[in-house]
Amino acid sequence: MTTAGGLLVLTPPPGRPSRPGKAPGPYRRLLAAPGARAFTAGNLIARLPMGMFGVSAVIMISGAYGSYALAGAVTATGLAATALVAPWTARLVDRHGQARVAVPATAVAALGSLALLLCVHHHAPAWTLFAAYAATATTPNTGGMSRARWAHMHRGDPAALHAANAFEQAVDELCFMLGPVLAAFLCSALFPEAGTLVGAILLFTGVVLFAAQRSTEPPVAPRTTKGSPLRAPGMPALLAVFGATGAVFGAMEVVTIAYADGPVAGPVLALQAAGSCAAGLVFGRARRTAGLRTCLAAMALLMPMPLLGAGTGSLLAVACGLLVAGMATAPTMVTAMATVQRITPRGQLNEGMTLAVTAILGGIAVGSATGGWTVERWGPAYGYVLPAAAAALALALSVLVPAGPWPEKAAGKTARA
Template structure:
C-alpha cells in the first residue's frame, strides 16, 4: 500500500482563482451621509432651514412693503437700517441667554417677540400709522435668535471630538446660509409683487416662528447648558478672548464686501438697462459660494486652520478683482460669470473663519461667540452698503464702483496677515 501510494504521481491541488476584489465605490458625498446618519440631525436641520429662510426675506419684504405703501425708498431704507443696528446690539445678548438657559427656553420667546414686531410693522404700514411706529416695530424684530449659530452649536456638540466631521458640518451650514440668501429675496419679491405688498412679511414671520418651534422641539440634539457653580468665576466676554477681536475685524471687512457688492451690482445692472437682471446676478454669486461650500466640506482639512484662513482670504481678495475687470467690458454675461467665480472663495473663508471662532470660544459661550461673528458681518454689510452707494454716485461710470468690494477684500487680507502671526493658535478648551 505504501509502495502504491509512493508510486502515484504527485499533483498539485487545483488552484482556485483568487476572489475578485470589488472596486471601492466612489461616494463623493460620504462625509455628508456620515454626519446625517446621527439620529436627530436631519430633523433639526430641516427645521432650522425653515427658520433660516426668512433671514433672506424679511428685510427686502419690508423695503418693498414700505416703499409700495409710502412711496419712499429713503424711509424704507432707514427703517431696515434701524432694525439692522438694533439686531447688532441685541443679538449678542440673546445669544448669551441661549448659552445660559438653553436653546429651547430662550429661542422660542425671543422668536415670538420678533414675530410680533413683524406683525406690528405689517399692521402699521397697512393702516398708515405714523412713521415712527415703523421704526419701533422693526426694532422689535432684533430679538430674532441666530438660528444658524444654534445649528452650528449642535454640530459642535455632537462632533466635539471629531474635527473632520465638524468641518463638513460647518461647510454644509455655510452652504445653507448661501442658499437662504439666494432663495429668500426671490421668494419675497414674488410674494410682494404677485399677491400683495404685505405678503412677504407675513409669510416670512410665519416661517420663522414655525421653524424655530420645530427646531426647539428637537431636544435630544440640543447642547447641554454649562453648569454654573458658586466657586466658578463668571465667564468673561468673548471679546476679551485671545485672537477673537482680530478675527471679528476680518468678519467686519468681509461683510463690507457683501454689502458693497450687492449695491454696486444692482446699480450697475440698472445703468446697463437690465435692472431686472441684477437680482439674478447676485443669485449667481450666492450660487457659486453655495457650490464651493459643499465641495469644501468634502475635503479633509489639512494644515493649521489659521494658515488655511489666510489662504482663503487671499483667494477671496484675488477673485474679487474679476467683477472689477468684467464690469469694464460692458458685457452682462461676462460680469455674471465673474460674480459666479468671485463667490467661490466666500464660503471656504466663512467656514474656516467660523471654525476658528468655535476653537477660540469656550463651549459654554459658543452661541455668543458665533453671534458676535454674525454681528460683525452685519456691521460690515451696513458699512459696505453705504460705501457702495457713495461710490455709485461719485465714481466714474463703467464699473469703477467695484473697487469698493476689492478694497474691502484687500483690507480683510491685510488684517488677517497682520494678526495671523500674533495669534497662531489661541485655542480654547
C-alpha cells in the same frame, strides 16, 4: 467556490478580492446621526427668511417711499440693532437652553417684521420704519444654534466638525440664494409686502420646529466666570475681519438690487450665493483645509469681478462676476467660523459664534447704508467698488489675527508632553 459543512460557498477568484460597498460621503454621515435630519429641516425653514428680509425691505420701502437711501438706512438700522442685541440673546441661550429662549425671542422679532409691513403699507412717517425694523433685533442666531448642536454631537472629531461647518455654510448660502429669488417673486407677483409677511411666518415656524428637537439640543452650560469670549486671544482681530467681510455682503446686495432694478434682481443676486454654496460643499469634502489669510486673499482677488462686469454695461456680465466672486466667500466663512469655535470656551459657544455673526451684521449695516448712498450719488456701477474695497480691507486686517496655534492649544500640547 468551496464547500463548508455541506454548504456551497462562493469565493472570488485568486487575485480579484471582493470590493466592499462604497463608503458614504461626509454629508451623508452627518445627516445619518440620530435627530440630525429633523433639526436640520426645521433650521433650514427658519434660515430661509434670512435671505428674504433684506431684499424684501429694500423693494418694499424703495417702492413706497421712492428712496434707496432710506431703504438702505432702515435695513442698516435693523442690522445694527441686531448686532447689539444678538450677543445677549445668545448668552441667554447658553445659560437657559435653545428651546426656552429661541421661541419667545423669535415671536418678538416676527411681530417687528409685521409692524414694519403695516407701517410701509400705510405710508407711516419714516421714523416708524426705523423703530419697527429695530424690533426684529431679537431674532436668534439659528445658524449658530445649529453649529452648536453639531459641535456637541461631534466633539473630538475634527474631520466631522469640518464637514459640519462646511455643510452649515452651504445651507447659509442656499438660503441667501433662494431667499432673494423668493422675496423678489413674492413682492412683484403678489404685493410689495408679501416677502416680509411670508418671511415672518417661515421664521417663526422654523424656529418652533427646530426647538422641538430636544434630543440633539446641547446641555445648558454652567455659569462661567471667564467673562465674554471677546477676551479670548485673537478674537477682537478676528471680529474685525468678520466686520469687513459683512460690508462686502451688505454693499453687494443693495448695489445689485439697484443695478438690476426689477424682478430679475433676486435671481441675479442669488448667483453669488450659488457660487459660494458650490464652493462650500467642495471645500467640505476636501481632505486639506486652507488658512484664513489664503481664503481672504482669494476673496480679495475675485470680488472685483462684478465691478469689471458693470464696466461693460451688461447685466449678464455682472451676473457672471457675482457667480465667480461668490466662490471665495464660503471657504472664507468656514475657515473663520472654525477659528471662532477653536478659541471660544465650550460653555460660551453660542455667544462666541453670535459675536462673529454680530460683527458680520455690523459690517452688512455699514455696507448697506454706504451702498445706498453711493448708488444715489454716483450710480449702481460705481457702487461695486465698495465690496471690492471691503474685501481688500478684510485681507489687510487678517494680519492682526495670530497665525500660529492658539495659546490654549499650545498649552494642551505642553501638558501632554
